[in-house]
Every structure is written in C-alpha cells, then in structure tokens.
Amino acid sequence: MKDYRRLFKFARPYYRALVLSGIFMGVVTLLDVFRLSAIVPVIDRIFTNKPIVFTSGKFPGFIENLLNKLNSLPPLSVLYLILIVMPLALVVRGIFEFLQSYIMSDVGQKVIRDVRDLVYEKIQSLSLDYFTNKRSGELISRITNDVKLIENAVSYGLTDLVYQSFQVISFAVMAFVINWRFALISIIVLPMVAVPMVVVGKILRKLSKQSQEKMADINSLLVETFMGIRIVKAFCMEVNEISKFKTQNQSYYKIAMKSIKRMLILGIVTELIGVGAALFIVYYGGRQVLDGSLSFGIFALFMAALLSLIRPFKKLSQVNSIIQQATAAVNRIYEVLDTQPSVKESPDALILPDIKKSVVFNNVSFSYGDRIILKDINIEVKLGTTLAVVGPSGVGKSTFVDLIPRFYDPTAGEVIIDGQNIKNVTLSSLRKQIGIVTQETILFNDTVRGNISYGNKGVSAARIEEVARKAYAHDFIQKLPKGYDTVIGDRGVKLSGGEKQRIAIARALLKDPPILILDEATSQLDSDSERLVQQAIEELIVGRTVFIVAHRLSTVKSASQIIILDQGRIAEKGTHQELLNKNGLYKKFYSIQELTGQK
Numbered sequence: 001m002k003d004y005r006r007l008f009k010f011a012r013p014y015y016r017a018l019v020l021s022g023i024f025m026g027v028v029t030l031l032d033v034f035r036l037s038a039i040v041p042v043i044d045r046i047f048t049n050k051p052i053v054f055t056s057g058k059f060p061g062f063i064e065n066l067l068n069k070l071n072s073l074p075p076l077s078v079l080y081l082i083l084i085v086m087p088l089a090l091v092v093r094g095i096f097e098f099l100q101s102y103i104m105s106d107v108g109q110k111v112i113r114d115v116r117d118l119v120y121e122k123i124q125s126l127s128l129d130y131f132t133n134k135r136s137g138e139l140i141s142r143i144t145n146d147v148k149l150i151e152n153a154v155s156y157g158l159t160d161l162v163y164q165s166f167q168v169i170s171f172a173v174m175a176f177v178i179n180w181r182f183a184l185i186s187i188i189v190l191p192m193v194a195v196p197m198v199v200v201g202k203i204l205r206k207l208s209k210q211s212q213e214k215m216a217d218i219n220s221l222l223v224e225t226f227m228g229i230r231i232v233k234a235f236c237m238e239v240n241e242i243s244k245f246k247t248q249n250q251s252y253y254k255i256a257m258k259s260i261k262r263m264l265i266l267g268i269v270t271e272l273i274g275v276g277a278a279l280f281i282v283y284y285g286g287r288q289v290l291d292g293s294l295s296f297g298i299f300a301l302f303m304a305a306l307l308s309l310i311r312p313f314k315k316l317s318q319v320n321s322i323i324q325q326a327t328a329a330v331n332r333i334y335e336v337l338d339t340q341p342s343v344k345e346s347p348d349a350l351i352l353p354d355i356k357k358s359v360v361f362n363n364v365s366f367s368y369g370d371r372i373i374l375k376d377i378n379i380e381v382k383l384g385t386t387l388a389v390v391g392p393s394g395v396g397k398s399t400f401v402d403l404i405p406r407f408y409d410p411t412a413g414e415v416i417i418d419g420q421n422i423k424n425v426t427l428s429s430l431r432k433q434i435g436i437v438t439q440e441t442i443l444f445n446d447t448v449r450g451n452i453s454y455g456n457k458g459v460s461a462a463r464i465e466e467v468a469r470k471a472y473a474h475d476f477i478q479k480l481p482k483g484y485d486t487v488i489g490d491r492g493v494k495l496s497g498g499e500k501q502r503i504a505i506a507r508a509l510l511k512d513p514p515i516l517i518l519d520e521a522t523s524q525l526d527s528d529s530e531r532l533v534q535q536a537i538e539e540l541i542v543g544r545t546v547f548i549v550a551h552r553l554s555t556v557k558s559a560s561q562i563i564i565l566d567q568g569r570i571a572e573k574g575t576h577q578e579l580l581n582k583n584g585l586y587k588k589f590y591s592i593q594e595l596t597g598q599k
Contacts, residue, residue, distance in 0.1 A: 007323070007330045010115055011154050014107045021107070022162050024100035029166040031093040033174060035086065036304050046075045046082075101159070108155025115147050119336055127343040128407045129368075137220025142336055145215045146329040149208070153326030160319045164312035171312070174305045207259045208325035212332055214252040221248055263321045343406050345427050352425040355433055355514045357418045358382045359404065359545060364413035365568075366399055373399050375568040377413070381561075383514070386546040388556035390589065391565035397549045400565065401517045404547065405434045435513035437540075439520035441500040443492030448477050449484040451492070452506045459510060471506035471536040473499070505536045516541060519549040553590050562586065 011018060070078060119142055123130075225232060225241050232241055285299045364377040373396040381387045389397045402408050403415050406422055414421045422430055443451050452468060453459045464484065468474040476499055480486040492500045508516065518537065534555065550556045557576045564572040564585045572584050579586035 006334060007150065007153060007326055008158070010111045010150065011107060011158070014110060017103050017107050021100045021103040024096045024103070025163045025166055027096045028093055028100065029163070029170045031089050032167065033170050034089055036308060037301065046079050104159040105155055108151050111154045112147055112151040115150055115333065116143055119143050119147065119333060122337050122339070125341055126339060127341045128402070129342050130339065135220040137218070137223045138216040140223065141212065141216035141219045142333060146212055146332050149326045149329035153323050157319050157322040157326065160315050164315045164319065167312040168309060171305045171308045203262055204259055204321050204324040207255055208328040211252060211255040211259065212329060214248065214255055218248050218252060221245060263318060266321070267318060343409050346424055349426045350424060352417065352420065352429040352433065355418055355545070356383060359515065360416040362414050362416055364403065364410045364415060366403065366408065367411045372568050377570060379563060379570065381545055381547070383545050384543060385560035386541065386548060388548045388550055388559035388562040389565060390550055390553060390556060390562060390586070395565045396568055397565060398519055401519055401547045401549055404515065404517065405431050405436070433513050434515045434517065435508035435511050436517045436519070437501070437504050437508050441492065441504045443488060443500055443503060445487065445490045447485050447487055448480065448503065451488065451503055452510055454507055456510050464510065467506045467509040470509055470539045471502045473502040473506050502536050505540055509540055514544055516544045516546045518546065520551060
C-alpha cells in the first residue's frame, strides 16, 4: 500500500483536475448505462410489441413511472423517441469522454514533467561520490524509461482504474435491479478473477524491475560506446560492441515478452471466467423467458449488463499490470529522491567574503570506504602564491584539490579559508571564488561563446573576446565557420585537445576567481599545444592563489612551494631548487623525467 501511495503522491497537486475528470467519467458511465437500457424498449415495445416485465419486485417511483409510460406508448412512438434521444445522448457522452480523456492526459504529462524535474534536480544536488558509484546510463534510464512508466500509470492506469470501476459498479447495480438472483451468481465470479490478478501482479512487479534494470544496462552501454567511439573504431571493436548490444537487447526482449505473456493470459482468463458465468445465466434466465415470467427485453438487458462487466474486469486486470510496473519504477525513482548528498550545506552557513589571506589544510585525512587516500595533511597556501602537488599516479593528488571546492569533505580535519572552516560557508559563495581547469576538458554542445560564458550570463561580446585573446584562443576561434557562434559539438568534439583546453582557460579567466585549480591541465597535449596552453595558463595564474596538480615537473619549477604526496602523506615540501637539493623523491622523479624526455 505504501508503494501505491508513493505512486499517486506525484498526482496529488492536481487533485482538482482528477476530481473533475472523475465527475466526467461518472457522466460517461451513466450515459453508457442509459445507452444499454435502450435494449429493453427496442426489443419489448418495438420488435415484439409486448410490455416490459420485471421479476425483481418494486422499483423507485421514477423508474416505475418511466416503465408505465413506455408500456403505454405505441411501438412507433417508442421508435421515434429512441431515434431522437439516443443520438443526443451519444453526442453528450462524446463531449464528456473527450474532456475527461484530455484532463487525464494533461495530468499525466504534468506528472511526468514534475517527476523528471524532481529527479534531475535531485541528481544535480548530490555529491560527486554518488556519481562515482553510478553509471551515466543508469541515471538517464531513471529520468526517461522509469518516469515513462509512471506516466502510463497516471494517464492510462488511473483513468481506467476510476472509469472501469464506475462501469463495474454501474452495471452491477443494474444487474441487481433487474434480477438480484442472477446478480448474486455473478458475484461468485469476483474472487475467481481477483486471485489471478494478485498472483500475476506480483510476478509483473518483479519482471518490471528486471526490465528497468536491463534498460539501464542498455543505456549505460550506449553512453559508454558513443563516448568512446574513437577507441572502438581504433581497435576495430565494432563487431564486439554490436554483439554486446544485441546480447543486452535480447535479454530485455525476453523479460518484456514474459511480462506481455502474463498480461495476455490474465486478460484471457478473466474473459473466460466471465463468459462461463454468462453461459450459466443464459441457461437459468432463458427458462424464465420461455415460461413468460420475464420479458425477453429485460433478459437481454441483464445479459448485456453482465457481458458489459467482462470488459471492465479485463481492463482492471491490465490496470493492475500497469500499476505494478509503475510501482517498480517508483521504487527506483525514490532510490534517487531519498538519497542524501554526502556534502551538505549547513542551515546557518555564512557567505564567504572575498578571499584575502590563505587556504589551510589542518590535519586533513580522507578515505574512500576503508581505503585511506590522504592522511594528516597540513599545509598553508597564502594568497597570491602557487602550490604544486606532485607524486605518483593514484596517490590522491586530484582528491587533495577536490577538497577545496567541497566536492568531497575530509573524513578528518578541516579545510580553512581566511580562518573560516569551509563547511560553515555556503557552497555557492565558496565555489564562485574557485576556478578549475582539469585534464579532461568538459565542454558542452553549445557555441564557443556559450562555453566561454558558462556560469556568467549577460557578459558582453567584447569581454568574451578579451579573455579568449588572453587564453590564446581568439585566432583559432576566428577561423571556425561561424566564429564565436560556432556550435562545437558534444563534449567539444569539433575541436582539438589544445583548442578545448584554451576554451576552458578562457572560461576560467572570465570567471576571474581568486583561487585557481589546475589539475593535470597540460598532461595530454602535444608539445605545440602545450606551449600555447602553458602561455595561456601563465596569463591565468597572475594574481591568484593557484593549486597545480602536475605530472610533468617542468611545469611546476616556478611554484612558490611544491609538495610530494606519497602513500597519502606529504613526503617532501619546498621550492623546486630546495627539493632538488634534498636528494629525495622529487629529485628521483625529476631525474627520471630528464632521462625519458618527459620533463
């Protein structure tokens, strides 16, 4: 029951529209009953010219008056009446059916919009560690495939749940009014229908969860393959990737067909049970028609009401299937919505003033689970100075600088800026004062202008061109088909590595932050590109507090101080020359790079 409440909680803001739609469904159902009731006067008064005879006893006054009126009219008058009233009833029914369908579709689309907004907003609020444990394709599947199942449940499932329930109640009441003995027989059918619905529903929920997980696998494979398409082609792995995709796709197909098979079987079983009950009624009621105690029109009406119950029951079994699938999707969506970010902003967080003094790491340690990355880090970086962080791969260099913008929080110790623990300041006021240029340049499928001005809306074209010149990017931008208005493709695929990096540097220059983090910013560039990017970096670091993560030691010679990380600790600290004189790890790394030409 909790899962159902969670599902329809998304539709709660639109309860007025749902109530109005329910009223319209009620009108449609009453008109369906009225349309079906026309069987009686058509058969008894028009075709057989016999009075309408009930065996159930007394009816409400207005019904008895109507029956007496119909029995008193000549058959031709009843025919004219039917020819006038029925088309009008059908037109009115069509109007109300359109209104209720439109309203429910509108609610469904609003719900899917709201849920996608909620999930995307939640994902954006989560910390970086969440993304390290989740695949991109899986998150995409939550926003697309899972949310679509909720739309089905709200737009179609909820509509049919209400409408078909109205139909069942209306036709069941009609059946009792016509002949309560016949109606009691039909009630026996209900448990026979409900049991398979419950059993199959549980199976469908399990299968739906499996299909959603499999779709997440497919999405992850697609994202991974498309992002790495150059490697796929370079290693001639197209056939292998196609085979992997076909395997995943076939698995999804098998799960989907299992669900479809069970839904179809449930519908057929429901229909067979209903037909079996109807055949029994045909035998029992037919005998009363033959001995004259029941008119043929009334018997036909009862049979029509009973047969009309079959379709709603069948639809309700399908609704159950849709809701079970949606419930599985809701659980997956709430896994995201219930996740709490590991990096949280304090409720009474302060605005961090402009940085004027220093950044201090005070006894900072950091772990991924049981794996210790950093241990007892103590270092002060004063305003306007440069700290270079070097060491072997996997030693925690990137993690060290990721602690400054609070992408992660230390597991022990504190990071202090101008005497303020950064946990006590707002994330926006902290991150607005930090610029980042990373080894993997992140650009968006937007214009060059849009990428440079990312996070700085409303900046002038002149200012964008100014920072582009300082980043040594203006010349190549001018050669692009539309200059600054050229769309650079997904992840900047239309640009070279050096060009992408200079766009990223221009973006950081435009932000003009007092703290700058350069994380292996030139490690993947050729010598010509590195030279241009290095010149751009020299423009960028002027007057800032700079943290440089570097593999090539030649890029950190001029740093104010250099630290060597080894096994999560600061093994050495000093200037380039001081560290060379110590004859320690730094001298060892430097000598190796001299010999291999990596310097």
